[in-house]
Amino acid sequence: MPVNVLFSARPALWPVYEPLLTKGLTEAGLDFRLSTDFEPDQVDYVVYAPNGGLLDFTPYTRLKAVLSLWAGVEKIAGNETLTVPLARMVDHGLTQGMIEWVVGHVLRYHLGMDQHITVQDGVWAPDAPPLATERRVCVLGLGALGEAVSCALAALNFDVTGWSRSTKEIAGITCLHGADGLHAALSQAEIVVLLLPDTPATTNTLNTETLALLPNGARIINPGRGPLIDDEALLGALNSGQVDHATLDVFRVEPLPADHPYWRHPNVTVTPHIASETRPATAAQVICDNIRRGEEGEPFLHLVDRDLGY
Secondary structure, three states: OOEEEEEEOOHHHHHHHHHHHHHHHHHOOOOEEEEOOOOHHHOOEEEEOHHHOOOOOOOOOOOOEEEEOOOOOOOOOOOOOOOOOEEOOOOHHHHHHHHHHHHHHHHHHHHOHHHHHHOOOOOOOOOOOOOHHHOEEEEEOOOHHHHHHHHHHHHOOOEEEEEEOOOOOOOOOEEEEHHHHHHHHHHOOOEEEEOOOOOOOOOOOEOHHHHOOOOOOEEEEEOOOHHHEOHHHHHHHHHHOOEEEEEEOOOOOOOOOOOOHHHHOOOEEEOOOOOOOOOHHHHHHHHHHHHHHHHOOOOOOOEOOOOOOO
């Protein structure tokens, strides 16, 4: 009996993913059918994105797993009709894109590039930056993306502290956890990178209290999730000089409304959710490997802890 794989995502993605998934499943040696339209009780796997419109998994009585195309699973993790394993997207293409974006903006801050670009005025003012070993960077969130970014920064000799809700150990990274660890991590962070998941426990991780812990003039980079930051608290910290600058790629409402204060603030850089995205070629490889694993009785990769929400 063939394995039936339902593609449930934005319709425009089907012609992109169909040949990639067909190739990957064929190379995996599977007898399969791939479609955007099966009877629910005939589906073995769902390749899923929230914009595909599938909300009720109750009729999918044969379902073995849901395989997300998105790294963030906050829109599905709490779905009570989903009782089978849920795998999030951990894609080396997405990871590499995130590393490049974050490292680029950390270096931009570290080297003072904004100052060099915007303030010239014919003034010769040599002021070399410190070496990376003297620059303290804090990465909030040590999941797959946070760990990869932390290691990339450490490889450039930045002094990297990572924080997570639970205990982690990563070679070359000072790893802290829990409320006390968060306070300690922020109190020494010249540059903060947010790569936490979006869960009730992480909402407003940066707020009036935690922003006040930062050294005066710290910089913030958020390619993670918009709700990680209390926007009003950040604007207040920017206006007071407690935070020197923020580079924000994600927001509570996207696209960012044209009248939002971030657009006009001189110490905010807005980027339009481009830090990284799922790359179809590499994402299809991850999906196909997980389907193969399911059919061969191997554990699925990148399973979501439904209690934690990631």
